[in-house]
Amino acid sequence: MPQSNDSILQAINLSKSFGGLKAVHQASIDVKNHSITGLIGPNGAGKSTLFNLLSNFLTADEGQVLFEGNPVQNLPPHQIARLGFLRTFQVARVLSRLTVLENMLLGTQNQIGEHLFSVLLQPKKIRKQERESKEKAMNILESVGLAEKAYDYAGALSGGQRKLLEMARTLMTNPKLILLDEPAAGVNPTLINQICEHILSWNQQGISFLIIEHNMDVIMSLCSHVWVLAEGTNLADGTPEEIQNNEQVLSAYLGE
Numbered sequence: 001m002p003q004s005n006d007s008i009l010q011a012i013n014l015s016k017s018f019g020g021l022k023a024v025h026q027a028s029i030d031v032k033n034h035s036i037t038g039l040i041g042p043n044g045a046g047k048s049t050l051f052n053l054l055s056n057f058l059t060a061d062e063g064q065v066l067f068e069g070n071p072v073q074n075l076p077p078h079q080i081a082r083l084g085f086l087r088t089f090q091v092a093r094v095l096s097r098l099t100v101l102e103n104m105l106l107g108t109q110n111q112i113g114e115h116l117f118s119v120l121l122q123p124k125k126i127r128k129q130e131r132e133s134k135e136k137a138m139n140i141l142e143s144v145g146l147a148e149k150a151y152d153y154a155g156a157l158s159g160g161q162r163k164l165l166e167m168a169r170t171l172m173t174n175p176k177l178i179l180l181d182e183p184a185a186g187v188n189p190t191l192i193n194q195i196c197e198h199i200l201s202w203n204q205q206g207i208s209f210l211i212i213e214h215n216m217d218v219i220m221s222l223c224s225h226v227w228v229l230a231e232g233t234n235l236a237d238g239t240p241e242e243i244q245n246n247e248q249v250l251s252a253y254l255g256e
């Protein structure tokens with residue numbers, strides 16, 4: 001299998017069945033380094049399942065996933081995250097009974113404080129690291145406009161703000177690639193615009209994105225390349241303009 005160095009993520013012939021249903025069938029995808037890449041398709045096309053396979057929240061029946069050229073499908077999701085490969089969920093997974101700041105700090109893994117050995121021998125170092133994590137979290141919250149909500153329960157946030165918090169949390173782990181599952185769904189237009197601006201600015205800082213989204217304005221304004229999934233398998237890929245004018249893609253959506 002030839003591997004191009006300019007891809008941050010390559011998935012080759014991924015399949016996943018649920019009982020008799022082939023939710024994803026020999027689907028392949030390629031995300032170029034530093035790109036914002038789109039993943040679209042009708043409801044039930046298998047997009048979220050593909051995300052779960054890419055990040056190993058679900059084990060693939062077959063196929064291969066390469067992150068920066070290295071196979072990752074045998075690593076648990078938290079180890080994949082430590083490599084700089086993060087994802088969000090279609091329904092944001094934030095903990096309602098924790099504060100916004102506490103939710104951010106959940107993203108700081110692999111701290112020395114996790115190890116009893118360090119707790120006993122290096123308390124100062126741990127306090128310093130905790131202080132730095134908190135400072136980093138507050139800076140990120142500031143940059144996305146959630147700083148004044150830092151001590152509110154995450155459960156008190158709007159649906160859109162919860163999505164924003166989930167995205168902000170991925171930044172705690174020094175991401176190289178972030179998969180976003182419908183970042184604009186159920187979000188008001190003003191916040192959608194803000195989210196798009198954040199994505200562009202994070203991308204300019206070097207982070208690559210793969211984005212599932214039904215809002216075509218979002219896809220058109222952000223993505224340089226778009227992959228289309230239908231009935232669990234590849235239907236087309238190309239520039240947003242090519243995809244918009246692709247007859248097969250149009251008819252796949254008409255069937256919805």
Ligand SMILES: Nc1ncnc2c1ncn2[C@@H]1O[C@H](COP(=O)(O)OP(=O)(O)O)[C@@H](O)[C@H]1O
Binds near residue numbers: 018047049
């Ligand atoms: N955990 C699951 N168990 C059984 N069927 C599932 C499961 N997850 C998804 N599916 C089915 O797989 C298909 C693809 O779903 P999904 O990946 O959520 O599509 P999309 O995100 O493109 O709307 C659908 O028919 C869905 O009902």
Ligand SMILES: [Mg+2]
Binds near residue numbers: 047090
């Ligand atoms: Mg989905």
